[in-house]
Amino acid sequence: MPRTGGKQRPFLTRTCDRLLPTGVAHLNQPGPTRLRTASHAYDAAIEDLVARSGLAA
Structure with missing residues (x-):
């Protein structure tokens, strides 16, 4: 069985390391931000x- 994710793993790790801290900082800023608005909509x-589906949260 072939191994998968070898090339994707470093990319996703670097992406998370760069985007998550910035995103969390934007969500914690006072006042409205585009990211917070999108987060609330999501x-x-x-x-x-x-x-609507009757699933338990």
Whole structure:
């Protein structure tokens, strides 16, 4: 069975290392930010999907 993810793993690690701290900082800034607005919209969409499908959150 071939091993997968060998090339993707370093890319994803570097991406997470660079984007997550910046994203968390934007979410923790006072006042509205584009990322916070998108995060709230994404959370609302998931909550709506859970409610309509009858799944437990």
